[in-house]
Amino acid sequence: MNLVSLSEFEREAHKVLPKNALDYYKSGAGDEYSLRLNRTAFEKIRIRPRCLIDVSNRTSECEVFGVKYSAPIGISPTAMQKMAHPEGENAVAKAAKNQEIGYTLSTIATSSIEEVGQSAPDYSKWFQLYIYKDRGVTERLVRRAEENGFTAIVLTVDAPIFGLRRADLKNHFSLPPHLTMANFTGELATGVKGKGGSGINQYVASLFDASLNWQDVEWLLSFTKLPVLVKGILTKEDAELAVEAGVHGIIVSNHGARQIDSVPATVSCYISAIFYNVY
């Protein structure tokens, strides 16, 4: 196909994906203003190139938690990847391993922790955690990640409930019947059914713990030996609280602009006064 840029891959995806899945993957919250901002914000950033520096030896390698990567790039956790391709999360994990870049598996994946562990063995994968109301279920997820070669826990902290994505509301988004939330059994595995609205929103509202707070972070830190990162921080205030709580890393993210519209672009938070609340 001779694709040479991300936008060309995206255009191809629009051709082959079923509407239900495509809409789920590509939607942002509300009017999708922040979704657009996530792209246009890059236009405010200027690279100031220096010249006449010997670049015959150059590398984009970096190291995180003692692991070397070929570039400071990783694949963020995204849910239900088998809607796009039968190999789903397994194929993505293998690709990440081949390219030596970061990979994080979503809690609400359509491939299980064990399956992905075997698809990309001997490779440092991270596991993204949603905290279910049922803390036993939650702890078991962490244990399984530890047992299957995952090397860090990425705790999502910006999704006590899910954002309103209008396409999912209109589509009454459901997980296709041949797929399940592969890390679970029973209702937790099959419960994404759009009954007059977005099935994923209803699933999250009934099963995720909306009371999530910093004490839950302490609880998580208390029983896992893996490093814990909190994902979804957008303000300096929360970054400071994260440091105080003793987490091992922060992932600045607006969740692909899928949770709240009018939030700043993720990339802007790294460089702008919005993060520091000094404007």
Place this chain on the structure above:
Amino acid sequence: MNLVSLSEFEREAHKVLPKNALDYYKSGAGDEYSLRLNRTAFEKIRIRPRCLIDVSNRTSECEVFGVKYSAPIGISPTAMQKMAHPEGENAVAKAAKNQEIGYTLSTIATSSIEEVGQSAPDYSKWFQLYIYKDRGVTERLVRRAEENGFTAIVLTVDAPIFGLRRADLKNHFSLPPHLTMANFTGELATGVKGKGGSGINQYVASLFDASLNWQDVEWLLSFTKLPVLVKGILTKEDAELAVEAGVHGIIVSNHGARQIDSVPATVSCYISAIFYNVY
């Protein structure tokens, strides 16, 4: 119809409303620059979300003048709603009651104070007041609002004359013959007839009092026991005068950008230097 956003409702309205009515409802003054600004100004506002705060118990409830609402949202007074639907203001008042949100009836409604009072009884409705040259007519409106269960008077202060809305000028806007200004009798009820221009502009120019000033606010406060809010304030200077005059509330508004083009967006006045004249 499965409509999930305001813009989808708006799109549907464009399909079903007669041109004369649609143009009246959707037009802004002049080039409609401020009309567009009323929407685009939201793009300048950023939400800075905090995370890991227990949100299992959450509410958007608020209280105004001792009355509880389900959300800090209300329906602004808009004129002549029966042009859109036979139930007009009555249906809107009922909907507001059902949703427990604010509702204000326009002076120039196509349903009378008494009718709307009975459509949504036992509910805290407000009444928007235009001051007619005939002060007896004006005082009688306030008395009828008091007698029919309305709990506040919203005095419009930004419309001594009406703005130039080009579509109304071109359409020679008239109230459809089967409708009247239901709060009045005679010429005051049937006088919106476009004779070579906008009928509503001619009605307002001949009947509204263009000499309106802060002494009229004092006059209103002197004879009604209801709280009085002034609607249409856009500057800090006028907000301070309103406080001095003893009103019970201020509604910052640019009148849907229907009065003067090039005014700031309503939402910007809450947060910007334009309001404070310090730029």
Place this chain on the structure above:
Amino acid sequence: MNLVSLSEFEREAHKVLPKNALDYYKSGAGDEYSLRLNRTAFEKIRIRPRCLIDVSNRTSECEVFGVKYSAPIGISPTAMQKMAHPEGENAVAKAAKNQEIGYTLSTIATSSIEEVGQSAPDYSKWFQLYIYKDRGVTERLVRRAEENGFTAIVLTVDAPIFGLRRADLKNHFSLPPHLTMANFTGELATGVKGKGGSGINQYVASLFDASLNWQDVEWLLSFTKLPVLVKGILTKEDAELAVEAGVHGIIVSNHGARQIDSVPATVSCYISAIFYNVY
């Protein structure tokens, strides 16, 4: 035709004017960036309306050089108006008189000073002056303006040569053969012929005095008893020199963005730092 805004009149003009004339009237210099800016610059200006001020008596009247106008609005001098309509400058002067607004006749009009003087008698008209290399010709223009009821001289100071307007270059712009520069005889009257380029540019380059400077302003002030305004000032520095030279008025203008592209919008010069060179 029921036209209710300037843009609608403009749209009609596009339908009826010959291309040669339309292009001449509507073009700006170069890429026409400043031409667009002349409109969009208004979007940066905010009106801050005050309310509850008695506006039952209101007027837009103003007075300039002892003459009353119905509004602070006037018709700028524009060249060769008979290309648009057989009555040309005469019709426009009559309309200005009827509306009691300002009017300035161009030196390079297709109606003569005498003709326009008679078309709108007993009315305060101004005369716009280009200084020809032949000072005798120039002085005679001023004398004729004085003798025909014109009450001020508007000296254009931003056109020692004319700007490059691409449509005129492509059209090889010529004055239509049935028209002349009506204030002149011979070559000065008929010399706008596009010989492989813009005829008006060639006319100006051969006949206008590109050495124009402040001493010429003094010369003009020395022999006319009419007030003299300089038109085309865009900077504080030149405004100050104009005051020192003793002129009676300044017209801030970028010449409809027809002279130099990338100049600021005229309206911006009244309110922005560009004029004051302090940015």
Place this chain on the structure above:
Amino acid sequence: MNLVSLSEFEREAHKVLPKNALDYYKSGAGDEYSLRLNRTAFEKIRIRPRCLIDVSNRTSECEVFGVKYSAPIGISPTAMQKMAHPEGENAVAKAAKNQEIGYTLSTIATSSIEEVGQSAPDYSKWFQLYIYKDRGVTERLVRRAEENGFTAIVLTVDAPIFGLRRADLKNHFSLPPHLTMANFTGELATGVKGKGGSGINQYVASLFDASLNWQDVEWLLSFTKLPVLVKGILTKEDAELAVEAGVHGIIVSNHGARQIDSVPATVSCYISAIFYNVY
């Protein structure tokens, strides 16, 4: 054809050039954001015209290294011009001579130093230099420039490797078979062949010296008697290093936005804080 602006010439070129060549000439790096910025940045620049200054004698002449030019404008070195026309660099050099403006021949031209020297004799032409890994090859280029009437060396300092231009990647850009890099023989002359990607990128990566640094500038200054300019400076820091290195001139340039996307527009670097790193 009656073309009166650069954009019209560009439009014509789009009609006549083969896709492979057109894409090569018009592409910028990455998303081409800086390519667009190279044009739109001019919209931020305002000309503040002064008036009433005698401009009857005016000139755009300027002098560089003791040579007079008709205007402070020159033709930047661009590669492989025979893809556009059989006369290629020779025609462009002749045109520059005729117009008395600057001209710089590219190292990777499709016409040789000797050919262009004879096409535009007795005229001050500059030679743009890429430093090949083979320093003997590089020095010989400089000697040939000296011997063929070139009067300055323009050392490109922003291209140790070439930027990713997506159209070239998709086209597998190759130099058309009837053309060669005319300043070279063997593989250096014919090596631009797109084997599964951009041929020019592969050529540059294999032959240009990516270790280029300020010591190479000193090396160049040590053996040529011609003035040396460094082309591709975008920061104040590098400009200062260039002065310290003793070069005779600096050409501020972002290489037509062909090397790195998100760099500032060239024109902005002359006037903005980006250059000075003070924002």
